[in-house]
Amino acid sequence: ANDNLIAPSILSADFARLGEEVNHVLAAGADIVHFDVMDNHYVPNLTIGPLVCEALRKHGVTAPIDVHLMVKPVDRIIPDFAAAGATYITFHPEASDHVDRSLQLIRDSGCKSGLVFNPATPLSYLEYVMDKVDMVLLMSVNPGFGGQKFIPATLDKLRQARRLIDESGLPIRLEIDGGVKVDNIRQIKEAGADTFVAGSAIFGAGRDEDANRYDSVIAAM
């Protein structure tokens, strides 16, 4: 029943022209901005923080910003992202000592909350906190880098997550992240996802000088 949302991951954007890149994918029909935060500790890579989120808001970006925290610890950075204009804040349960508290903190900060499941992380983390979650994000690659291959076992996990969400009757989005391409997105949709992160598939498209280079790939998704 949920509408489908396309969430370009700016991890694969040209960071030197980030505001322009984000405006281009939104103009091309993208729905939300996927914002990957890596700390060189929880994952072996280092990216962007609240300052960059705030800069996008100051640049005039009004679309929802979907902050995917790949950081440890989690709680300290939540209020900063809320103040910086985050819409969703999602985190990996293994990275928080108190998952329930972190979820509550996100909502108390005025944002929508979400849990992120690595390929080997069981969905059982949801069992007692379902009512505190606005988004379930399944990783279909191991987190840390763009451009990896979709792990096929995620399709079964998506079906399980879809069942859990439907049984709960709660308006929880089901997001998929990693290796999503034009040629596998139908299959992923059929397995139950309604929110699709795509980094390299979108930002890798077309030539730099073409302002409409993202139109066809986003239209095909």
Ligand code: DX5
């Ligand atoms: C990986 C990030 C993803 C990444 C996806 O840790 O969470 O959001 O940017 O990139 P693609 O779509 O290229 O697999």
Ligand code: ZN
């Ligand atoms: Zn991500």
